[in-house]
Amino acid sequence: MDIPAALVADLATLTEALGSGDVDLTARLNAVNASISLAVASWVGTAVSTTVGGQTVTFSMIKGVDGVRASLLIPLGRHVADSPGSWIAFYASTPGAFVDLAADFAYALRADLSDLVLDADLAPQREHSEHTLTNFSLINRAIGILVEDGHTVTGARAELTRRASLAGGGLLGAAQSLVRTIDPEP
C-alpha cells in the first residue's frame, strides 16, 4: 500500500528536521508496513503517535477506514525516551487478525497481553484528526512568538495555556489567534 501524499509530505518535513543523511522516515514507515503485512495478510493500515512538549502528533495510513475489523495498539512509552504516550497501531480487515501476533509481541515485550490493546480502535481516523503536524507546528510557532516577547520556552507554553484557558477555545485556538497577530493570512 502506498503512503498517502500528505503523509509523505509530513514525513519529508520531519526527515529534514531530523537532519540525518541516513534516515528517510518514509522509507522507514514503508519497511514497517512491509514487515507487518508479511505477518498479517489482511493488514490495511498503520498509525503511529508520539508526544513532544505536551503536543501529540498522530500519523496514520489506512486503506478503507470503514473496513477495519481488527486492530492492535502497542504502547511504546517504555521504549521511546521522553514520550510515555507513544504508541503504534496496526489495522486489519479480518476480525481477530492480530490475536496471534499480540501474543507474540506480549512475550517479546515482556508485557501482559492486556497491555496491548486488541480491537479497541476500529474507527481510527475519527479519533486522531486534530493531532496533525500542521497543528503541532502552529502551536510551536505561537510559543516562538511568545519567546520573542520575553518568555522562556517553558514560560511561553504556560502563557499559551493561560491564554487558551481565558479564551475557552483550546490551545490550538489560542495559537491561531496569536499567530494571526503576526501573519493575518496563515
Added chain:
Amino acid sequence: MDDDESATPDPTHIDVVASRQAASDEDNLHASLAALAELSTAKMELADVLTRVAEFAVQAVPGADGAGLTLLEAGYHDTIVASTPFVTQVDDIQYGLGDGPCITAAKERRTLRSGRLESDPQWPEFGPRVGRLGVHSALSIPLLTADGVLGAMNIYAYEHDAFDEHAAHVGELFAIPAAIAVQNAHVLAQTKRLAGQLQDALTNRATIDHAIGILMSRIGCGPDEAFDRLRHMSQSENLKLHVVAMRVVGEAVRRARARHTSP
C-alpha cells in the same frame, strides 16, 4: 568368542544406539524450540535476538559447532550475526566474496548441505578458504515466510560430512519457528526504531517552529519567509537546520532574560 562374531556389528546394538541418538537429538531440538519460544526481545537489540537464535540452532542441530544468521532488509545493510568467532571468520569470507552457502540458500530458497567445503564445486573460492580454517561442513537453510525470504541460517562444523539428512531435517524444523521469531523481532525492532526517530524528528521540528515563530515576530513576516531564512542560515553556515534553530531560540531566551534583569 568367535572372532567373526566380534567383528560383525550387532544390529540390535546399532538400533539401540541410533535410537538413543535420535532421542537425544529430539531433546535438543525441543529444548531449543522451547528456548526460542521464550526468547524476549524486550531489552535486546535485534542483533542480540538473532545471535540467540543462532545459538539455539547450534543446540538443535546435531553435529553443529557454530551457526550464523543473516537477516535481509531491503535498502539497508544486512544484519549478520554469529554464535561463535569462527563463524564470523567464515561469514566474513562469504560476504567478502559475495558467494557462499548462506547467500545461495537465501537466493535459491532451498536448504544446502556440504560435507567437503574445501572441494565443493558450488563455491570454488569460498570452499577452499574456509577449508583452510578447518571448517569442512556447512548446512544453510533459508528463513522463509509466506511471502518471502527473511534471510538464512548457516550452520558449520569442523568435521567432514557432519550434517546428514536427519540434521538437515532438524535444521529445517527449527528454521520454521526461527523465521517467525526473527520476523517478529524484526517488526518490533523496526517499530521501535521508527517511533524513536519520529520522536527525535518532532523534537527538532518543535525547535524549528519555535525559531520560525521568533523570526516571524521579530521581522513581521509569514512562516514561509521565516523558514526560508532559517534554511539559508543552515546552508550558508553548513549547520543542520535544528542546530541553527536552537541557536535562534537560545539567543532569544538570553535576550529576554537580559531584558528582565537589566535596570
